[in-house]
Amino acid sequence: MRTLKLILLALLMTNWAAGCSSVSMPSLPWSGSAKADPTAEALYDEGTQYFAEKRYLRAIDVLTKLKTEYPFSPQLTDAELKIADAYYLNQQYPEAINAFKEFQSMHPTNENIAFVVFRLGQAHLDQFTSIERDQKRQISPLPHLLARLLELLIHLLDRRHRVIMNSQHHQSLLAKLIVQRH
Secondary structure: OHHHHHHHHHHHHHHHHHHHHOOOOOOOOOOOOOOOOHHHHHHHHHHHHHHHOOOHHHHHHHHHHHHHHOOOOOOHHHHHHHHHHHHHHOOOHHHHHHHHHHHHHHOOOOOOHHHHHHHHHHHHHHOOOOOOOOHHHHHOOHHHHHHHHHHHHHHHHHHHHHHHHHHHHHHHHHHHHHHHHO
């Protein structure tokens, strides 16, 4: 009886191990060959097509599906930005503000962050449809947005200055090398 239990247990463990090994793992964004899932790529292309056709609600639906079903897709960052912009262009300003803020917090160093801050300011301003609205609530985020834009501008100017100085340094080294050789 004891051997029968051991055999049964061994069969169950073998079955369980075989079942676990057949589970496919999603491709991780930091893995070397991050090839996009064709379905995720197809969803992104479809959402982008709807966005280009100004069918913003359909674009939001398709890109949100991409975001939920393929969280490790290489197109996820672009999809999140398109979702936020589609909300803005569809004049759904509260949703756009939330989506842009979420993008800003999730991707603070993204190359499109200046656009995100700009759209946040536009969305806050575009909510002014009448004078009866609470203007203090609408204006309160604007100083922060302007400060962030100024910070980004200073960062870009500093970066440009470093590139120019580095280029001038390399040019002077090259000139010295040419003079030494002749």
